[in-house]
Amino acid sequence: MDIKNLTIKDVKNGLERKDFSSQELRGEFLKLIEKENPKLNAYLSVFDESKFDESKGILAGVPCAIKDNVLIEDTHCTAGSKILENYISTYDATVIKKLREAGAVFLGKTNLDEFAMGSSTENSAFGPTKNPHDLTRVPGGSSGGSAAAVAAGLAVFALGSDTGGSIRLPASFCGVVGLKPTYGRVSRYGLMAMASSLDQIGSVTKNVYDAALALNIIAGQDKFDSTTIPKEVPDYTYKIDDSIKGLKIGVPKEYFGKGLNDEVESVIRKAILKLQNLGAEIIDVSLPHSEYALAAYYIIMPCEVSANLARYDGIKYGYSIAKKSNNLLDVYLRSRGEGFGEEARRRIMLGTYALSAGYYDTYYKKAEQVRTLVKNDFDEAFKKVDVIVGPIAPTIAFKLGEKTQDPLTMYLSDVYTVAINLAGVPAISIPCGFINKEGKDLPVGLQLIGKHFDEATILRVGRNFENN
Amino acid sequence: MITKKEVEYIAKLARLGLSEAEKEKYSKELSGILDYMKKLNEVDTKSTGPTDQIVGLTNVFRKDENFLQADVEKIKKMIGQAPEREGNFVKTKPILEK
Numbered sequence: 323m324d325i326k327n328l329t330i331k332d333v334k335n336g337l338e339r340k341d342f343s344s345q346e347l348r349g350e351f352l353k354l355i356e357k358e359n360p361k362l363n364a365y366l367s368v369f370d371e372s373k374f375d376e377s378k379g380i381l382a383g384v385p386c387a388i389k390d391n392v393l394i395e396d397t398h399c400t401a402g403s404k405i406l407e408n409y410i411s412t413y414d415a416t417v418i419k420k421l422r423e424a425g426a427v428f429l430g431k432t433n434l435d436e437f438a439m440g441s442s443t444e445n446s447a448f449g450p451t452k453n454p455h456d457l458t459r460v461p462g463g464s465s466g467g468s469a470a471a472v473a474a475g476l477a478v479f480a481l482g483s484d485t486g487g488s489i490r491l492p493a494s495f496c497g498v499v500g501l502k503p504t505y506g507r508v509s510r511y512g513l514m515a516m517a518s519s520l521d522q523i524g525s526v527t528k529n530v531y532d533a534a535l536a537l538n539i540i541a542g543q544d545k546f547d548s549t550t551i552p553k554e555v556p557d558y559t560y561k562i563d564d565s566i567k568g569l570k571i572g573v574p575k576e577y578f579g580k581g582l583n584d585e586v587e588s589v590i591r592k593a594i595l596k597l598q599n600l601g602a603e604i605i606d607v608s609l610p611h612s613e614y615a616l617a618a619y620y621i622i623m624p625c626e627v628s629a630n631l632a633r634y635d636g637i638k639y640g641y642s643i644a645k646k647s648n649n650l651l652d653v654y655l656r657s658r659g660e661g662f663g664e665e666a667r668r669r670i671m672l673g674t675y676a677l678s679a680g681y682y683d684t685y686y687k688k689a690e691q692v693r694t695l696v697k698n699d700f701d702e703a704f705k706k707v708d709v710i711v712g713p714i715a716p717t718i719a720f721k722l723g724e725k726t727q728d729p730l731t732m733y734l735s736d737v738y739t740v741a742i743n744l745a746g747v748p749a750i751s752i753p754c755g756f757i758n759k760e761g762k763d764l765p766v767g768l769q770l771i772g773k774h775f776d777e778a779t780i781l782r783v784g785r786n787f788e789n790n
Numbered sequence: 791m792i793t794k795k796e797v798e799y800i801a802k803l804a805r806l807g808l809s810e811a812e813k814e815k816y817s818k819e820l821s822g823i824l825d826y827m828k829k830l831n832e833v834d835t836k837s838t839g840p841t842d843q844i845v846g847l848t849n850v851f852r853k854d855e856n857f858l859q860a861d862v863e864k865i866k867k868m869i870g871q872a873p874e875r876e877g878n879f880v881k882t883k884p885i886l887e888k
Binding site: 409410412413504505506519545548549551611613614617618620621628632635636637638639640642644645647648649650651653654655656658659660662667668670671672674675678685687688689690691692693694695697729730733744745746774 | 792796797800801802803804805806807808812816819820822823824826827829830831832833835838839840841842843844845847850852857864867868871872873874880882883884885
């Protein structure tokens, strides 16, 4: 049985036709994971069985993978960090509860940059994930395990989290669909907090239709996450195949400037031409504060990180030297110093510095003011257009180790994705072409950005693109 | 430029134990990153307010009622992960010296 290309819809059809049972399907996936995972390192843990009924619901029997910063009760959740190497989740995240109720089958937990901090999945304490298209390249990050698993066919779909591009960048590098919903659309209860004003859970899928199906399940207000929005969840598959004739699609000139690789630009331009041929009206727009978004993001994010990661103290849970010392400060310093990896420590330092006495106005407040301007840019552009289109990343997947020496170079991979989180708008990465390097075809992702809570329109544009 | 002394001060605020080599490294790296952040000074924000809640939610309240039933098993699981404990309590180090 070829299971690598199965979509959510295929599984449903296959089960109805009795081509396979959900038990058989799970078994086939576990076999494939056992065979392929040693070279990819996409999964950190795999579940051999389940005590839940997975025969009923919209996702009945559909095998999926979950980023290892989302809690599944009674299973390990490491966040890719040594500090949580032995941590066991004590409850289900809201998204897990919802997927469970829909009948989804959890295959395992996927690799990530430590606490979702990184653009390549090389910051994992458990080794990097490799890109299935070329094992010498990174899968992107931080949801690199989820994207690699779906791209290699080791799951039908996966969940990830996106704080500054962590779903969309790996989706782009691995040639799969990655959706970051509007901030507040999906509950973050049970997601390990990284930067709370930016974090959002979303999906990695093989096509846009599956992204709509998954969002139908995971979206909605949650009393356990007060930042979720009291808005009804529409059926995102409704009218998803409707034509995009007459739809106004904006091309921001700032996303095609210096730094964008020529070959990537050419693939993106061709994709935009295709949208035009499908009947969309292409309009030039400007997001004038784009060049400041990255700097604002890399202040706001580490500040929030430094506060959120304060909970890992060597006292309540996680890695601890408490048994080796009788001094409280010593327990804090050494448990955290030894437990956190390099990038986590760097961001905690950066955030603590920016929030320390005398610097608040210079850094955090200034960045939050620039955030307002970035949001205003999107508001202005969306007065003229329905959707904004551009690249996800300035390059294709880079080589393992290529950017690990210089943090700032790594941060620049996020230059086209962070503004979307600052503005809270939804965006999706869809595969739009390949670039051949050293005999290997490497995927390029197209970014479609929508208005707040208008996931339906970017899904429709993406669906039209992949259908034609 | 962030001096090694500043790095030590910040690391203590962050409760992060750093080795001597790391202090040197962070002093250089953080300076480089913060130089890049200075870019924000080019932007005039005199008449711009800060944004933190991006979709405009304010003052989210719930009814003052107990909607969470205490689940003893769950509490045991949580407390059970503390490296040092006594019964159902998390044990910590003394904070007051005799």
